[in-house]
Amino acid sequence: MADSPTPNRSPRTAPGSGAARAGHRTPTRWRQAAYAALFVLLALTAVQCARLGLAGLFVQTAQREIDRSTAVALYPGMAAFPVRMPGTRAIRDATHYFSNSLEYTADNPWALEGMGTLNLASMRISRTPRQALDVTRTARLRFRQALQQRPTSPFLWANLALSKLYLDEPDEELLTALRYADALGPWEPSVQQTVLFVGLATWQSLDAELRAALVRSLERGALRNRQKMFEIAKSYRRFDLVCAIRKYEDIAGPACAKAAATAVSGEPIRQGFRR
Secondary structure, three states: OOOOOOOOOOOHHOOOOOHHHHHHHHHHHHHHHHHHHHHHHHHHHHHHHHHHHHHHHHHHHHHHHHHHHHHEEEEOOOOOEEEEEOOHHHHHHHHHHHHHHHHHHOOOOOHHHHOOOOOOOHHHHHHHHHHHHHHHHHHHHHHHHHHHHHHOOOOHHHHHHHHHHOOOOOOOHHHHHHHHHHHHHOOOHHHHHHHHHHHHHHHOOOOOOHHHHHHHHHHOOOOOHHHHHHHHHHHHHOOOHHOOOOHHHHHHHHHHHHHHHHOOOOOOOOOOOOO
C-alpha cells in the first residue's frame, strides 16, 4: 500500500505562532508609546524653557530701562527717605517689558516685583489721590504674589511693608513684613533704610522686640549707609536713637548737641544712652 501523503502544515496555523507574534508586537507598541510620551515631554520642557528664557529677557530689558533713567530723589510730603525715581518714560517702557514677561510666565516673581516697584514710583509722581491709592494697592498685591514664589526675599518683604505704610495699614501683616525684611536682609542697605523708615513711622505699633531690632538695624547701617540712615532718623526727630550710637558722632554731633540743648530748655525730647 502506498504511503499516505503527509499533510503540509502552514506556519500560520502552527500552534502558538500567532500568540508569539502578538507577544512580540506588544513590547514594541509599548516602546513606541513610551518614545512618543518622552518626545512630548521633551517638547513641552523645551517650550517651557523658551518661555522662561523670554520672560527673563524681558525682565532684564525692563531693569536696564529703569537703571538708565533712575536718579535718587526725595518723595515730597513724606519724611526724608531716599528712593529710586525712574522717569515717566522709563516707567512706561519698563511696564511694557514687565507685562510681556508676565504674559509668558504669569507668576514670574521678578516681573511681579518690578511691576510693584513701578507702581510705587507711579504713586510718588501721581497728582491724583485716587490714582495714587489704586496703584499702591496694586503694588501691595504684586508684592504679595511675588512672595508666594520668593518668600526669602528681604526686598519683597521690605517693599510690602512700605506699600502698607503708604496705605496707612499698620497691622500685623506690616509688622510681620518688617520682621522678615530685617531677619532676611540685615546687611542690605536698601532693606535697612526701608525697615528704619517704616519702623519709625509705625513706632507706636511696634513691640519691644521689634523696636530693639530697629535699633540694631540703625547700628548696622552706620557701617555702609550712615548718612542716609541718619537723615531718616533725623526726619522723625529720633535723636535719642541715633545720638546713642557712637558711630554716628561725627555726622550727628551738631544735631545731637542742639537736641540736648533743646531738652535742657524744657522742650520734651526723647533721651537715649550711648552704645
